[in-house]
Amino acid sequence: xxxxxxxxxxxxxxxxxxxxxxxxxxxxxxxxxxxxxxxxxxxxxxxxxxxxxxxxxxxxxxxxxxxxxxxxxxxxxxxxxxxxxxxxxxxxxxxxxxxxxxxxxxxxxxxxxxxxxxxxxxxxxxxxxxxxxxxxxxxxxxxxxxxxxxxxxxxxxxxxxxxxxxxxxxxxxxxxxxxxxxxxxxxxxxxxxxxxxxxxxxxxxxxxxxxxxxxxxxxxxxxxxxxxxxxxxxxxx
Amino acid sequence: xxxxxxxxxxxxxxxxxxxxxxxxxxxxxxxxxxxxxxxxxxxxxxxxxxxxxxxxxxxxxxxxxxxxxxxxxxxxxxxxxxxxxxxxxxxxxxxxxxxxxxxxxxxxxxxxxxxxxxxxxxxxxxxxxxxxxxxxxxxxxxxxxxxxxxxxxxxxxxxxxxxxxxxxxxxxxxx
Ligand SMILES: [Zn+2]
Numbered sequence: 530x531x532x533x534x535x536x537x538x539x540x541x542x543x544x545x546x547x548x549x550x551x552x553x554x555x556x557x558x559x560x561x562x563x564x565x566x567x568x569x570x571x572x573x574x575x576x577x578x579x580x581x582x583x584x585x586x587x588x589x590x591x592x593x594x595x596x597x598x599x600x601x602x603x604x605x606x607x608x609x610x611x612x613x614x615x616x617x618x619x620x621x622x623x624x625x626x627x628x629x630x631x632x633x634x635x636x637x638x639x640x641x642x643x644x645x646x647x648x649x650x651x652x653x654x655x656x657x658x659x660x661x662x663x664x665x666x667x668x669x670x671x672x673x674x675x676x677x678x679x680x681x682x683x684x685x686x687x688x689x690x691x692x693x694x695x696x697x698x699x700x701x702x703x704x705x706x707x708x709x710x711x712x713x714x715x716x717x718x719x720x721x722x723x724x725x726x727x728x729x730x731x732x733x734x735x736x737x738x739x740x741x742x743x744x745x746x747x748x749x750x751x752x753x754x755x756x757x758x759x760x761x762x763x764x765x766x
Numbered sequence: 767x768x769x770x771x772x773x774x775x776x777x778x779x780x781x782x783x784x785x786x787x788x789x790x791x792x793x794x795x796x797x798x799x800x801x802x803x804x805x806x807x808x809x810x811x812x813x814x815x816x817x818x819x820x821x822x823x824x825x826x827x828x829x830x831x832x833x834x835x836x837x838x839x840x841x842x843x844x845x846x847x848x849x850x851x852x853x854x855x856x857x858x859x860x861x862x863x864x865x866x867x868x869x870x871x872x873x874x875x876x877x878x879x880x881x882x883x884x885x886x887x888x889x890x891x892x893x894x895x896x897x898x899x900x901x902x903x904x905x906x907x908x909x910x911x912x913x914x915x916x917x918x919x920x921x922x923x924x925x926x927x928x929x930x931x932x933x934x935x936x937x938x939x940x941x
Contacts, residue, residue, distance in 0.1 A: 540914055540917075540918060541914075544898065544900075544910075544914060545898055545899070546899065546910075574866050575866065575921070575925055575929070576893070578866050578868065578923075579869065579874075579893045579924065580893045580894070581868070581869070581909065582868070582869035582870075582871055582874045583874070583890065583893040583894035584789055584873045584894045585787070586792045586793065586871070587798035588784075588785045588788050588789065589788075589798060592784060592785075592788060592802060592805065593780060593781070593784050595802070595806065595811050596780050596784055596805060596806055597777060597780060599806045599809070599810055600776060600777070600809055600810060600813050602772075602811070603813060604773065605808045605816070642935065652888070667935050735842040
């Protein structure tokens with residue numbers, strides 16, 4: 530083995546890329562050749578000096594905490610996806626969401642679309658309006674008298690947009706007008722507390738009555754004034 | 767992504783590797799503030815793509831690769847005016863002073879900053895983190911032979927930069 534090959538092999542030796550036979554041959558040459566032995570020793574000493582100097586870097590105190598804080602901040606959900614969605618809706622010309630969120634220029638088309646909604650006074654029309662205009666699948670409460678349907682749209686309910694139908698009754702019995710809101714919740718997004726599941730449930734406050742109807746696929750939350758829901762319902766023919 | 771599990775694992779990675787990662791970042795960038803930025807950014811990216819870490823035993827190399835990529839990204843627009851051609855190194859004495867004087871960390875950093883990144887990174891990894899040539903080749907995605915030749919040239923440059931003046935001073939002192 531000549532000296533040039535040995536110098537090359539020394540590099541491979543450092544890389545741990547020599548097999549036993551090659552290492553043996555290399556060592557044999559180093560034992561016999563003073564020049565290569567000195568070269569190898571120099572390399573080794575320089576390597577050691579570099580290996581000692583390289584990691585000598587003081588780590589600033591508190592670095593670990595600052596890294597952990599940066600990670601925690603990165604984990605926090607950012608508000609912007611929601612804002613981006615809102616601006617998309619705005620760009621699509623649907624200012625209705627924004628209307629409820631901040632002060633916005635009144636858009637006559639929004640008004641007209643509401644009027645349009647208000648005239649579609651059959652359960653089928655309301656269902657298709659929510660499907661087409663709001664991309665919400667819902668089931669209209671067919672037991673209600675849709676001639677009394679005052680307005681409908683989606684509203685925020687526990688963080689979700691849900692359909693709300695408002696019925697208005699002049700009240701023919703005690704001559705007092707009353708109002709009923711019907712929230713239509715999809716059971717793929719909401720569920721009732723255990724004891725209420727599958728039930729018709731009624732509770733009253735001083736001014737309002739609340740009725741919960743679990744239909745399986747949908748849940749109706751009905752809030753109304755007046756003593757009973759009767760005036761809002763369809764009359765048997 | 768389900769944060770609770772990831773959070774715990776990433777924090778364990780921080781605990782185990784933040785100091786080594788910072789030192790690597792410092793040797794790469796040369797300043798404490800940049801090294802800290804790089805370290806934080808690397809961990810944030812590691813957290814964001816934690817699912818890509820297949821083998822926890824390779825976490826260290828994975829983190830170093832992320833940090834280097836962050837560094838390269840920041841470097842891209844910056845001029846590396848102070849990088850010299852590695853061929854332009856002076857003569858290196860065959861016999862080094864014995865014992866070798868300690869290498870001052872400051873001088874080492876100045877010399878490192880003169881080496882192009884492609885040569886600097888393997889050098890830092892090799893001397894400081896006990897990465898094998900194969901590990902380095904894998905990380906930098908270059909052939910083993912390339913790693914070896916880059917290391918040899920970077921080392922020759924460092925030797926000339928760090929030892930020759932010292933050797934000359936020593937010779938002058940003896941005269
Ligand atoms: Zn020889």
